[in-house]
Amino acid sequence: MSPLSRKAAIAGIGATEFSKASGRSELQLSVEAVRAALADCGLGVEDVDGLTTFTMDTSSEIALARELGIKELRFFSRINYGGGAACATVQQAAMAVTTGVADVVVCYRGFNERSESRFGQFSLAAATQVNTNGLDNAWTYPMGLGTPAATVAMQARRYMHEYGATSADFGAVAVADRRHAATNPHAFFYEKPITLEDHQASRMIVDPLHLLDCCQESDGAVALVVTSVERARDLRQRPAVVAAAAQGSGADQYVMTSYYRDDIGIPEMGVVGRELWRQSMLAPDHMPMAILYDHFTPYVLMQLEELGFCGRGEAKDFIADGAIELGGRLPLNTHGGQLGEAYIHGMNGIAEAVRQLRGTSVNQVPDVPHVLVTAGTGVPTSGLILSA
Amino acid sequence: MTVRPMVNRDSQFFWDGTRAGELRIQRCNACGARRFPPGPACQSCDAYDRGYDVAAGTGTVFSYVVHRHPPVPGKELPIVIALIDLDEGVRMVGEVVDVSDEEIEIGMPLRVDFNRIDDELTLPVWRRAEEMP
Numbered sequence: 001m002s003p004l005s006r007k008a009a010i011a012g013i014g015a016t017e018f019s020k021a022s023g024r025s026e027l028q029l030s031v032e033a034v035r036a037a038l039a040d041c042g043l044g045v046e047d048v049d050g051l052t053t054f055t056m057d058t059s060s061e062i063a064l065a066r067e068l069g070i071k072e073l074r075f076f077s078r079i080n081y082g083g084g085a086a087c088a089t090v091q092q093a094a095m096a097v098t099t100g101v102a103d104v105v106v107c108y109r110g111f112n113e114r115s116e117s118r119f120g121q122f123s124l125a126a127a128t129q130v131n132t133n134g135l136d137n138a139w140t141y142p143m144g145l146g147t148p149a150a151t152v153a154m155q156a157r158r159y160m161h162e163y164g165a166t167s168a169d170f171g172a173v174a175v176a177d178r179r180h181a182a183t184n185p186h187a188f189f190y191e192k193p194i195t196l197e198d199h200q201a202s203r204m205i206v207d208p209l210h211l212l213d214c215c216q217e218s219d220g221a222v223a224l225v226v227t228s229v230e231r232a233r234d235l236r237q238r239p240a241v242v243a244a245a246a247q248g249s250g251a252d253q254y255v256m257t258s259y260y261r262d263d264i265g266i267p268e269m270g271v272v273g274r275e276l277w278r279q280s281m282l283a284p285d286h287m288p289m290a291i292l293y294d295h296f297t298p299y300v301l302m303q304l305e306e307l308g309f310c311g312r313g314e315a316k317d318f319i320a321d322g323a324i325e326l327g328g329r330l331p332l333n334t335h336g337g338q339l340g341e342a343y344i345h346g347m348n349g350i351a352e353a354v355r356q357l358r359g360t361s362v363n364q365v366p367d368v369p370h371v372l373v374t375a376g377t378g379v380p381t382s383g384l385i386l387s388a
Numbered sequence: 389m390t391v392r393p394m395v396n397r398d399s400q401f402f403w404d405g406t407r408a409g410e411l412r413i414q415r416c417n418a419c420g421a422r423r424f425p426p427g428p429a430c431q432s433c434d435a436y437d438r439g440y441d442v443a444a445g446t447g448t449v450f451s452y453v454v455h456r457h458p459p460v461p462g463k464e465l466p467i468v469i470a471l472i473d474l475d476e477g478v479r480m481v482g483e484v485v486d487v488s489d490e491e492i493e494i495g496m497p498l499r500v501d502f503n504r505i506d507d508e509l510t511l512p513v514w515r516r517a518e519e520m521p
């Protein structure tokens with residue numbers, strides 16, 4: 001048994017509304033989400049002694065502590081690589097709690113990613129950052145490759161060529177997510193399901209990606225309260241136990257542009273998967289559902305393969321015939337995913353996993369003992385297995 | 389306005405090369421291993437001593453995209469961008485400037501050309517191999 005496994009739990013979850021224009025500062029969004037998460041589990045700000053977030057987050061741990069009225073922090077940390085940080089914030093918190101470095105750690109992420117700094121645009125900031133990531137981007141951005149969709153499209157095209165997957169196979173992911181979002185009142189696309197025909201008819205953004213292969217830029221914040229399993233059991237909600245928490249970076253790794261290794265793909269997610277199965281002593285067959293990071297549809301197929309749900313190139317068959325929709329063999333992203341609910345950098349997916357384990361999802365899957373959750377794809381990333 | 393590359397000591401030779409009309413690929417002076425993108429330590433033998441080869445400038449399309457939205461600074465859309473396997477065994481991203489979105493395909497042979505932006509910056513671009521003189 002891994003010393004990290006089943007020692008910490010997500011006790012509380014909180015979020016703001018998800019919108020295209022929050023009308024508040026990014027810091028305020030995070031303050032609101034943290035307060036909601038604490039209220040959810042019945043802890044107060046005086047209980048919090050750790051904060052962790054994404055390197056990309058514009059609100060520092062100390063700024064958040066000031067606004068919340070947290071007097072002292074014993075633990076604070078940041079994780080790099082965009083959405084790849086999502087599950088790793090929970091790993092940070094679980095490690096801190098398990099080692100006694102902190103008692104209650106809140107993971108947070110808040111941004112105005114639609115109304116202020118838009119992630120889907122060509123990012124000059126990414127191309128000019130003064131560090132090795134900026135130097136890495138010298139080989140793509142000046143050549144015109146500099147939006148998230150474009151970097152994913154390059155992988156998707158090769159994947160289609162190698163394994164015979166089609167745009168319609170990618171579309172099945174969008175259809176499933178939007179079906180789930182359609183019954184989630186918190187989702188952007190509440191009551192707006194799509195058909196595969198809608199997907200195929202949507203305009204091309206970067207071939208082979210259609211508009212409906214891409215998530216929506218969003219404003220909002222999510223916070224997760226992590227404490228020991230023992231303490232969590234005394235709180236208001238049923239704990240979501242951290243059975244496994246892993247990070248992964250692959251050979252010759254880059255941020256969104258790992259194009260120089262023989263078989264491009266996302267082997268970093270394989271690193272995460274192997275570690276999740278090792279720590280948890282569970283296997284893909286034990287998962288009645290999963291939350292797979294879905295900023296762009298093609299990576300959902302590739303993740304199923306890297307995580308061991310099916311063999312290489314077999315995801316297009318695995319997802320066919322509604323297998324990843326409610327009632328299917330492996331429902332994915334029951335909140336609607338980032339394609340359907342909102343793109344809160346993967347943190348909203350972790351919250352949905354917690355709801356599924358509590359039995360309170362709007363799209364509840366029957367009898368959920370475990371949920372696998374993954375973080376950003378195409379980047380150094382992370383994953384969780386949460387258990388009831 | 390073209391997006392300018394960040395350049396440091398490890399990559400300066402590449403951009404000096406494009407300015408001189410050469411596509412330079414880092415080669416280890418100790419073991420001969422080639423690599424792209426460049427870096428300070430050989431991934432094969434750990435040596436720091438390095439030079440470069442001038443590539444033949446030919447390769448084939450490993451993957452590609454057609455970028456239509458959103459805007460890209462300095463570009464009129466759509467543009468075709470490819471991931472190109474060079475004959476020297478390394479891979480790089482480049483804009484393909486004379487192949488339409490209908491014609492581009494994996495395996496297509498390409499040849500490098502150079503797009504002089506200003507005195508400081510020349511970008512490698514790629515054209516259909518058979519159309520070069």
Ligand SMILES: [Zn+2]
Nearest residue numbers: 416419430433
């Ligand atoms: Zn060497």
